[in-house]
Amino acid sequence: MSQQSTRRPRSVSVSRALWAVIVTWLGIPVLLVGLVFLVGGLMSVGHGPKCDGTPMKPGDVCTIRSGDSTMGGEVVSYDEMVKRHKSALPDALLMGLPSAGLAAVALLWALPALRADVRIPGRTRVTARPLIGPGQAPAVQRLMENFEQAGTLRLGELELSRDGASDPSGNLLPWSDDWELSGVRTGKKKEKHKVVIDAPGGRWLSAVVPNLPVAQALLKVLVQHHVGSPGSAGS
Numbered sequence: 001m002s003q004q005s006t007r008r009p010r011s012v013s014v015s016r017a018l019w020a021v022i023v024t025w026l027g028i029p030v031l032l033v034g035l036v037f038l039v040g041g042l043m044s045v046g047h048g049p050k051c052d053g054t055p056m057k058p059g060d061v062c063t064i065r066s067g068d069s070t071m072g073g074e075v076v077s078y079d080e081m082v083k084r085h086k087s088a089l090p091d092a093l094l095m096g097l098p099s100a101g102l103a104a105v106a107l108l109w110a111l112p113a114l115r116a117d118v119r120i121p122g123r124t125r126v127t128a129r130p131l132i133g134p135g136q137a138p139a140v141q142r143l144m145e146n147f148e149q150a151g152t153l154r155l156g157e158l159e160l161s162r163d164g165a166s167d168p169s170g171n172l173l174p175w176s177d178d179w180e181l182s183g184v185r186t187g188k189k190k191e192k193h194k195v196v197i198d199a200p201g202g203r204w205l206s207a208v209v210p211n212l213p214v215a216q217a218l219l220k221v222l223v224q225h226h227v228g229s230p231g232s233a234g235s
Contacts, residue, residue: 011117011184020113027103027110034100037092049081056081117184117194120212126179131220139214140221147222155215157207158195160222165197167205173197175226181219183212195219 012020049055051062056078064074076084132140147153153160157168164174173179180198184206185191193212197219198204209215 010112010115011119012113013119014121016113017116017118020110023106023110024114027106030099031103031107034096034098034103037096038100040092049078049084051081117186120183120185120193123180123182124216126181126220126223127177128220131224132217133213136214136217139211140217143214143218144221144225155207155218156209158209158215159207160218162226165205165219167207171205173199173203173205175223176200177223177227179219179223181216183216 049062051060056062058078060078062076062078062081064076143153143155147160151162159166164172164176166172176199178200182196182198184194184196186194186208192208194206195209195212195215196204196206
């Protein structure tokens with residue numbers, strides 16, 4: 001099977017993932033504060049005013065003291081307390097609705113990015129030089145020897161054969177010098193790296209590999225080995 005049969009997993013840039021974390025940390029407290037204002041305002045609907053937690057009735061007065069003061073204070077009539085009580089709902093809506101609404105919209109933007117894979121910068125063509133980066137030669141040489149002896153090689157979830165590369169679902173991409181290689185970081189509790197291969201015609205595959213740079217270098221060498229191109233000798 002050479003055509004990918006499942007929908008491509010969503011991936012986001014590193015900056016988008018970072019902003020998603022920041023927005024989530026800020027958005028959740030703002031959302032909670034907004035909901036407190038809204039719930040408090042809505043719960044006051046249908047109830048009369050209270051003075052120190054005690055319901056008031058017509059003719060009562062309430063002494064409102066500031067801070068911990070036990071002397072003096074503002075004496076407020078029942079009618080004035082009714083007016084203040086009725087204004088509490090609009091004030092609560094004015095404070096709670098915008099903050100809760102904006103926080104909810106921000107979280108709806110951020111949460112999908114938190115669940116998505118994070119793209120690792122550095123998309124490259126499979127023929128791009130250098131084929132092997134600094135420090136990768138010993139590992140790539142050892143893997144190439146294993147591949148030559150067995151005719152197949154498994155790197156994590158990536159299966160390599162003389163026909164091409166395949167993923168855990170069995171999707172096969174035949175060797176081609178038109179491939180483009182990239183990587184994503186996935187997994188929240190235990191971080192993993194996936195190599196992503198894009199081929200002409202919208203075909204692609206991705207697979208978890210133990211070492212992303214080595215896997216990409218090995219793919220470059222194997223493409224040169226199976227397809228070849230002018231001036232491909234050496235690495």
